Amino acid sequence: MLFKDLRKGLAVTIGYLFRRPVTVQYPDEKLIPPVRSRWRHYLGVFPDGKIRCIDCGLCERVCPPKVIKIIPVINEDGTKSAGKYEIDLGRCMYCGFCVEVCPELAILMSSEDYEFANYDRDKLVYQKESLLKGRNKDNE
């Protein structure tokens, strides 16, 4: 048959034309990520607003690409908290080890907030302030 290969190829293409598309028209259209997916980190707080992190250092230690950095402070009541908390989300591999290891449930990962792409790598280094903000409903 003439143009056998060409016809075969086109058949596939035409076949796809009539099927439902697999991709979505992001950002006009958005998918709902699976409930157990791991996206942006955020820091938990107690009901009185106090940060939960006690700087035990386990997440810093367990993090494979070593992108977490905490500098502790001593609070007025003599307890220890994270004074600074920094995660480089640009280098994070989203393994979730930090969440798993945290004994205080202080570091969590959002299951839906994945929209934090940026043109600047530096802006992906998230500080405590921004990690405390933008919590999703798991934290409420």
Added chain:
Amino acid sequence: MADINFFIDGVPVSAKPGETILQVANRYGIYIPAICYSDRFSSPIGACRICIVVIEQLPEEDLRTHLEAHHPVATGKCSRPMPACVMKPKAGTYVWTNTDALKQARAEIVKKWDRYHPLQCGVCDASGECELQNANLEFNITSGLEQDFDNLPQKTIHKEWPIVNNDPHLCIQCKRCVKICDDVMGVKALALVKKEWGGFEIDTPDGSPLDCEFCNQCIDICPTGSLESKLFMYKAKSWEMEHIVSGCFFCPAGCELELNVKDNKILRVTSHLPSFNDGNLCNLGAFAYDMNENNRITAASINDKEEDLNNVIGQTYEDLKKITDKYGTDSVAIVCDSSISSEAMVSAKRLADLIGTKNMLFPEAEGIIKLDMALEKAGLLRQPSYDQIKNSETIFAIGTDLTNSIPLLDWFIIRKSKSKTKKGKLILAHYRESKLDKLKPVKLRYNPGSERELLLLLIQKLAGQKTLEFVKNLPEPDTLIKITGVDAESLETAAGQIKSGKLSVMVDTMLLEKSGIAELLADLAIASGNQASAIGFWPISRKSNIKGAERLLLDNRDYCLDKAGFTQRLAEGDLHAIIHFGNSIERILPAPIVSKIADIDLFVKFATHEIGKTEAKKNLVIPVATAYEEDSHYINLEGKLFKAKKSIEPKKDILPVQSIVKLIAEKFNTIMSPIKIKNDFTFKDSAQLNYLEYEYKPIEEIEPKQYPYRLIVEHSRFRSDVSTSFGSGPKIARAAGYAEISSGLAEALDLKSDDKIKIVSKSGQCEASLLISNDLPDNLVVVPDGFSDINPMSLFSSNDWCEHVNIEKAGGNQ
């Protein structure tokens, strides 16, 4: 005594007499868990019982089959569990360290500790180096704790203690802290005290806030986070810090330590075993590390105006050139502190060579050089080692409080006193009490200023008639006894003990500067009847590199300008420029000399810390790096070169001394090679011992009416160089300088403790708060050195350490 042969876990081992089973096992690399045991103690505690073992006595033939079958478990009847750290082995016994029953018993012990232990490893500073965590891991304790947090005993957390934070909730009552404070420090500040709730807690015996030497030993040895340093609290986790092995440069002992560094900051200082200081550190070594951040000079300046470093270096060169062109190279003098590194000292000498001057002055090293000169003549010049102290029969210390001068020697002596076999003898000749008096030494209390007479008395007791051959004008013993005020009986005992064998003589370098002292000490050592090799001389100073200064000066004897010569040249207007390597020249030279510096043309200072101010017509200040910020070398008291490692990056524009001198050398068109300090110095041994001639002249001390009290400068274990005043630890332990007088005098003058008083001498005055002591003679005023807020040198009018002062209430119009 013969070695004892026995078996541990089927391995044949042999114990030296006196060794415990645990020590033998450690030596053979057989692991027995141990918590309360430490090599740093003179004897075991036996409190934790983690080290339990069982001992089995098998008949000979059973043993053979037993071993041949290679079956390393107990088969016969075993003893009940015994602590291996306490038990001495018996010949032919079989010790089993790891039977199932033992494993279980150990796990039970750990569970007992865990029972009320708060689950707060997350914030505990010990986490990661905690022996309780390790024990839980080792015995795989994961369940069955029966923790009962509802009925936790209410223990008192001692937040009010300075430096040491004591949280008894974390304590496992191993008593290591109690032991080390008693056994090593001889302080006994801690005890296991029964509390109202029915149990025991670590506390001070009388419950008052801790007031001790703040030495770090208990913090360092606590297996848990119960005792922690407040200066380190919550700063970093143990695994995050880099441990940089270095040496301490705060006093000439040069203890080995580890700087714990994170993010270019020293966060704490720890130590390790084995080390010659047995892992011990004093307050300065352990807690003065942040002096590196406080009160630093950060920029070069000309007449107090900040300038670019290169400008100041250029200016230094030009000014020196001008002065040497005009007045000759001999018009420049270089003055060095004795607490700067050997590299800095050699740089100073290279600078002297570049300029072409030989005027180098090490004011603080004058005593040590005098001693060396005398010892050389007497044939006694040698470098003793720390082992020599441990082995010497007799230690004779004169004019020095070792606890406050060289803590390491204090620990050696305390450790010696605990030893069963090598106790040795101790003679303390001093004008007041000291911590070592607890060891019941022979005490020779003399009137300050009568050291020569005291030495003459001792020499006469030892050498008898022969004394007259080398001492001219020797007065009658009775006269000498009257002048010294020493107790005749103690004198007799002391003389007897000095004769009894190997001798270590410890003497303060300030005392050595007085004429005749060095010669008489040499004579005394010879009169003791010892070989030269059995005599060790220990010049005691607080200046960390005094031995480095000694070496430099002995190697370059023609570079030696003494204080008298310097004073004279300055007075005659011969000197036009002074270059000082050190923080504050007014702390190493008497006030009238310092005030003369105002007339000279140029004063250049290479300093690390902002302290004091010396005004000449033109002042240049060049900031330099501390020993934390560069690799440098120091020489310790036993003559060993050691390296103080660079552990942090200095700020911009702060360079090591040698780099700056290199830049200056470039202006002189010279390329300076890097400095390498070698450890190849040896003293020339001499076979012949000669008595040194001495002519006795009674010293008429005029006590002018308006200055009725004798001024004495003492060392404090909480300060050495003034820069240590800027460390947090020393500041907490002793916030400010003080003036000490006897209670009798205080009463007579109607003064109370902590009153602000003014000390006035011929040449100056200073203010200090008053401390009243019971052990001082009534005619003394004692002032410590090294405190940034009070400078004893400002009271001295000459170089001979003999000054009289008056005191009055400050602010009063007396």
